[in-house]
Structure formats: structure tokens, C-alpha cells
Amino acid sequence: MADELAQKLARRNMLNDGAEAPKMSQRFNPATEFPEFSFKEIREKEKMFRKFDADKSGAIDLMELKLMMEALGAPQTHVSLKNMISEIDEDNDGEISLREFFLIFRKAAAGELQAEGLTAIADSIDVGEAGVGGAKAFFEAHAQRSANANKFEDEIKAEQEQRRQEAEEARKRKEAFKAKMAHLS
Template identity: 60%
Template sequence: MTTNDQLNIRQGLSGSSNPNPYSEFTEFSRNQIKEYNTIFKKYDVDNNEYIDQMELKLMMENLGVPQTHTSLKAMIREVDEDLDGMISFREFLLIYRKAAAGELKEGSGLHDLAKLTDLNESGDVSQ
């Protein structure tokens, strides 16, 4: 992979370093994206706009599906397009996109996360 390829991955598919989730994730309503952002911010304990491995560990424990160290790393790797070892909000939304498309293995950590933080038809978290 060339340096330009890595830069393009870091900048996201839209070519912007901070893509607009409303225009990129058109399958979700504005209300759904706001609710997903609320969930994301709840677990972004250090407010650095990323969910790192420890924050993901806390999230999964709070959801009642604790994961091993290896599983947490695999969960991050599955959506970590910029290869920084953390989940950005854009990458967080990818979890729900993959879940809606049936691309997450049943019983996997990301499948459980998406299922347990799924939004109902009104856009509210259904737990």
C-alpha cells in the first residue's frame, strides 16, 4: 500500500478528512445518526472522538456481552478503515451499515453491539 493509498483511506471515501455522516450514510435518518452519535459519545469517555479498545471493552461489558482482549481487537479491525486502532464515529456507523446489510457474523462482537444498540422505528435505542 502506498503512502497516497493510506492517506486516501485516512481521509475517508468522500475525500474529506471529516466526511458528513448525513450525506454518506443516507440509509439512516438524521434522527438515527443523532442517536448513534449519542451512543458513541456515551462510550467515548476521554472525549477524543474515538472509541479505543478500553472504551469498547466498557461498552461491551455495559451491554452484557463482555469480550476477550483478542475479540475486542478483532472488532476494531473489522471496521478500522484508517488503521489507527480506534473506532471513529464514521467507522461506528459502518457497524450499523454492515449489520443492516447482513454482513456481520451472527454472535460476533460487532453483531451483538449492533443488535443491542439497535434503534427502533422511531429512532430510539431499543434495549
């Protein structure tokens, strides 16, 4: 424990002396940052990202993007691939991270994508009911999810009401039985 405290004190002293603070890695959770996507959609997008992240670096680089576009049937020139990366690359590292990959789909739903290749990526995933091909589909899918949530809520309430009625009937049967027993005694 003394070692741990000494390390913390040394780190504080280092920071107080003006040393650069080490970068804290934030864990990316697509479900919280992109609530417009269902869990199924998130899993599909993560699966696609992992499929094309050949070197498992956690980012899709220029070569992996080239291979992805060829696999999707929309090959691109070197310049257009660089333009695609620069359009979506927020941290300017020249690669597409998982978060930036999700941004492709968000921007596609809002109709904000400039590069045709990014649109091809967004259109490549068949997301069924909750399509992200455009804003209309996004809002229709959102309304459908809300309706489904209400449907599940209604089912739960109906089940709870049924249990309450069954418990009430059981209580009445017990009271009737006790009354008969008292009458016989």
C-alpha cells in the same frame, strides 16, 4: 494581507520543493454518507458513540470498547475486542472513529459482520420503525420513509390547494362587491 500572501507563497514553495502536503481534515457528515439512516437514528448512534468515548478523543479505543461491550451485557475477551476493531478499522489506527462506528450499523444491515460483538453493538440501539437488524427491516423502513415523505408532500399540496381556493373565493367576493358598488353609483 501581505502576511497572508507571504504565508501562502511560502507554503506553495515548500510543496514545490517536495515537502509533504499537510493532511486536510475532512469533516464527517453522517447524514450524507449514510443516507439509509434517519436523522433520529443518526442522533442516537452519535449519542451512543459520545457516551462511550470517555476520553473525548473522537475515537473509541480498545479499553473504551471493552467498557462498551460490558455495558451492553456482552463482555468480550481481549482478542475478540482486537478482532472487532480490526474488522471495522479502515484507517488502521487501532481505534473506531465515528465513521467506522456508523459502518458497524451499515454492515449489520447488510449482514456482513463477522464478529459477534459488533452485531451486539448494532443490535443495542432500538431504532424503532427503521430497524437495522437485517436487510428486510432496512428495506421495509426505507419504503415506510418514502411513504411518509409522500404523505407529507400530499398534505402540503392539499394545504396549497385549500389556500388557492380561499384566495379565489376572496377574489370573487371582491368582484361581487365592486359590481354592487358600481350598480349603486
